[in-house]
Amino acid sequence: MPIKSIRPDYRGEYKDGIEHFNGQQLLNICWEKHTMLGWPMCVPVPATLTFGQLIDNVLPGIYAIHPDFEKIDWDKVQWSTSKGPLIPNRNKSLREHELRHKAQIRFRTPELNGHNNGG
Amino acid sequence: MTKAKKLSLKQNYTMLTKGLDWEPSYQKKEDIFPQLSFEGIKIHNWDNWEDPFRLTIDAYWKYQGEKEKKLYAIIDAFQQNNGQFNVTDARYIQALKIFINAVVGLEYSAWRGFTRLGRELGDASPRIATQMQAIDEMRHATTQTHAISHYNRFFEGMGNAPYQYDHAWYLSIPKSFFDDACSAGPFEFIVAISFAFEYVLTNLVFMPWMSGAAYNGDMSTVSFGFSAQSDEARHMTLGLEVIKFLLEQDPDNVAIVQKWIDKWFWRAYRVLSLVATMMDYMLPKRVMSWDEAWTIYYEENGGALFADLARYGIKPPRNAEVTIKEKGRLSHEMWSIFYANRDVVGFPLWLPSQEEMAWFSEKYPDTFDKYYRPRFEYWQELEDLGTPYTNSTLPQLCQVCQWPCLFTEADDPTEFVHRETEFDGEIFHFCSDGCHQIFEDEPKKYIQAWLPVHQIYMGNCLLPDADPSSPDFNPMAEAIRYMGIKPGVDGGLFKDHSDAKNWEKWTERPANIHQGASTDFVRKTSSQNSK
Amino acid sequence: MANSKQPVFIAFQANNDTLPIIDAISEDNPNAVVTEMPAMVKIDCPGRLVIKRESIEEKMGREFNLQELQINLISLSGEIDEDDDEFTLFWNE
Numbered sequence: 001m002p003i004k005s006i007r008p009d010y011r012g013e014y015k016d017g018i019e020h021f022n023g024q025q026l027l028n029i030c031w032e033k034h035t036m037l038g039w040p041m042c043v044p045v046p047a048t049l050t051f052g053q054l055i056d057n058v059l060p061g062i063y064a065i066h067p068d069f070e071k072i073d074w075d076k077v078q079w080s081t082s083k084g085p086l087i088p089n090r091n092k093s094l095r096e097h098e099l100r101h102k103a104q105i106r107f108r109t110p111e112l113n114g115h116n117n118g119g
Numbered sequence: 120m121t122k123a124k125k126l127s128l129k130q131n132y133t134m135l136t137k138g139l140d141w142e143p144s145y146q147k148k149e150d151i152f153p154q155l156s157f158e159g160i161k162i163h164n165w166d167n168w169e170d171p172f173r174l175t176i177d178a179y180w181k182y183q184g185e186k187e188k189k190l191y192a193i194i195d196a197f198q199q200n201n202g203q204f205n206v207t208d209a210r211y212i213q214a215l216k217i218f219i220n221a222v223v224g225l226e227y228s229a230w231r232g233f234t235r236l237g238r239e240l241g242d243a244s245p246r247i248a249t250q251m252q253a254i255d256e257m258r259h260a261t262t263q264t265h266a267i268s269h270y271n272r273f274f275e276g277m278g279n280a281p282y283q284y285d286h287a288w289y290l291s292i293p294k295s296f297f298d299d300a301c302s303a304g305p306f307e308f309i310v311a312i313s314f315a316f317e318y319v320l321t322n323l324v325f326m327p328w329m330s331g332a333a334y335n336g337d338m339s340t341v342s343f344g345f346s347a348q349s350d351e352a353r354h355m356t357l358g359l360e361v362i363k364f365l366l367e368q369d370p371d372n373v374a375i376v377q378k379w380i381d382k383w384f385w386r387a388y389r390v391l392s393l394v395a396t397m398m399d400y401m402l403p404k405r406v407m408s409w410d411e412a413w414t415i416y417y418e419e420n421g422g423a424l425f426a427d428l429a430r431y432g433i434k435p436p437r438n439a440e441v442t443i444k445e446k447g448r449l450s451h452e453m454w455s456i457f458y459a460n461r462d463v464v465g466f467p468l469w470l471p472s473q474e475e476m477a478w479f480s481e482k483y484p485d486t487f488d489k490y491y492r493p494r495f496e497y498w499q500e501l502e503d504l505g506t507p508y509t510n511s512t513l514p515q516l517c518q519v520c521q522w523p524c525l526f527t528e529a530d531d532p533t534e535f536v537h538r539e540t541e542f543d544g545e546i547f548h549f550c551s552d553g554c555h556q557i558f559e560d561e562p563k564k565y566i567q568a569w570l571p572v573h574q575i576y577m578g579n580c581l582l583p584d585a586d587p588s589s590p591d592f593n594p595m596a597e598a599i600r601y602m603g604i605k606p607g608v609d610g611g612l613f614k615d616h617s618d619a620k621n622w623e624k625w626t627e628r629p630a631n632i633h634q635g636a637s638t639d640f641v642r643k644t645s646s647q648n649s650k
Numbered sequence: 651m652a653n654s655k656q657p658v659f660i661a662f663q664a665n666n667d668t669l670p671i672i673d674a675i676s677e678d679n680p681n682a683v684v685t686e687m688p689a690m691v692k693i694d695c696p697g698r699l700v701i702k703r704e705s706i707e708e709k710m711g712r713e714f715n716l717q718e719l720q721i722n723l724i725s726l727s728g729e730i731d732e733d734d735d736e737f738t739l740f741w742n743e
């Protein structure tokens with residue numbers, strides 16, 4: 001049963017539909033092993049954002065605080081989503097990568113596993 | 120006139136609960152008590168409800184009155200003697216901000232919930248017990264407010280508790296917990312709150328943490344804490360009685376009750392993560408670690424409880440083993456995220472001192488030095504350089520408990536948990552298997568969550584006087600202001616905070632006993648500042 | 651019943667009112683372990699713990715109603731059986 005309610009016709013409102021986000025969508029991003037960062041991040045971005053723009057313009061604003069960030073070799077980064085590994089194309093948009101509203105993208109930097117073992 | 124023989128406790132209680140109620144004659148019982156059937160719970164005989172405390176109304180008022188007199192005598196003495204300046208240091212006071220802003224709202228919500236039960240349950244005995252509990256919960260909210268409001272005259276961040284409870288991002292965690300319970304049916308509510316929350320878990324707040332408050336010189340807080348918990352002992356007994364009653368009424372109730380125990384144990388445990396932090400990081404002098412407290416109060420005492428319930432076919436809560444695996448890291452993960460995001464919380468943050476880290480190494484031998492000490496030492500270096508570590512990006516939130524997805528895999532503290540599902544074509548994220556399972560059971564309930572991060576991004580967290588078109592508009596500062604947190608005042612680094620500076624000015628003692636004075640008001644106790 | 655060795659406990663505020671109560675409980679329950687913590691005394695006992703009105707009255711030198719335990723009680727664990735003479739905490743299994 002999707003909900004237990006006194007009235008059988010009860011319907012609750014889903015609050016987070018994409019139409020409320022002023023033309024943008026939410027994207028969740030997780031840098032694996034980097035637990036010092038505390039949590040996977042959530043940012044509003046346009047669905048037309050390309051992967052190249054994500055790496056060049058969005059990620060530094062989030063992750064430059066971490067000393068591993070400047071050491072990343074982007075050619076070696078392993079990307080994935082809940083559906084499995086993802087090979088990104090720098091010139092294609094989030095939408096073309098099927099990264100829709102509230103999707104989560106994760107990346108692993110195999111030689112960088114947290115500053116001084118502190119995450 | 121011969122003196123009537125005094126009734127025994129049992130006779131007196133039976134007269135009250137069985138003698139005063141009546142059978143309705145011109146209305147149907149299901150119309151008078153309309154909430155008793157939709158949850159699927161089957162009750163055949165309400166007469167089997169037993170309240171072991173057998174508290175009658177006259178005894179209730181008498182003993183509650185005595186408790187109040189004792190409590191207020193202590194609070195008065197504390198206030199008259201400037202007790203707020205006799206606690207260990209000004210870091211301790213920061214924990215009271217979590218208390219006033221989070222716990223008081225929970226007590227008030229509990230009052231709402233139990234008031235409903237005092238109306239809806241199908242027999243006089245549980246209605247009386249829940250009505251007394253409702254009065255208790257209101258007493259807790261008011262005594263906590265009275266005790267802490269004295270601190271509010273001297274320190275920041277305690278002056279707007281009901282507003283913060285309804286608006287602040289991290290207070291949506293306790294708030295949504297109780298809203299979830301209050302919007303459930305009466306039987307789920309009482310299993311959730313009286314059993315899973317109060318019986319299994321509140322001892323952790325009111326015993327080791329309150330004992331720690333006493334150890335740090337806060338007689339006011341420990342007194343309301345212990346006074347509240349003495350009511351709680353009665354509530355816990357009610358919680359156990361409810362479980363036994365439901366399980367004995369019908370074998371079909373067992374599976375429903377087990378599901379509620381699984382769900383609410385996990386929900387309550389996630390809320391209590393805040394207490395782990397308060398115990399390990401916010402008590403300058405410590406009584407025991409979260410790890411030790413969890414071992415005693417959940418594994419040993421909770422273990423005894425579930426061994427006793429096994430005869431009904433009840434198993435320990437699902438995911439209980441995850442809580443045991445998490446106990447060595449919970450407070451450290453939690454303090455890390457508060458520190459890194461200190462500009463958007465309602466109290467200032469500090470890094471653990473050398474003395475505290477040595478204590479953590481001893482209390483958390485398998486985790487602290489391996490995972491958390493390197494992080495705190497690195498952050499200390501940055502603080503010393505004048506460039507403290509600061510995160511500025513909002514988190515992915517758990518759709519159910521509303522914590523950021525900050526937790527790590529049960530078997531690997533270096534890997535974030537990723538749990539995701541789709542419902543009605545939309546994506547949802549969870550912090551744990553526990554929260555994921557709760558969602559899958561009632562997705563239409565949890566899609567309604569008001570998630571602070573998403574609300575901020577929608578632009579819904581603005582006060583009426585905020586002007587997004589103004590050139591100096593700062594969306595994050597405006598969102599924080601909307602949440603009842605004063606930007607640049609309430610959060611930040613403890614050593615720069617007005618509470619720390621005022622503490623040293625008013626008491627001439629260091630605001631952080633482990634790191635010495637941070638202002639030159641302290642001359643008497645700190646040699647490096649003596650002239 | 652009464653075969654359980656699982657721990658029950660009761661905890662009281664540490665004050666002058668509870669000294670005789672804790673003494674009485676300790677004497678009536680030889681297996682009880684009393685732990686003192688700041689402002690609080692916790693009494694753990696395997697399986698069963700009995701609090702007797704008469705023993706407390708003996709220690710206090712006055713009449714005592716077992717419901718007065720409520721005033722200085724902090725918390726407890728175990729099933730409860732209370733009448734005018736005894737307050738018992740126990741586990742069945």
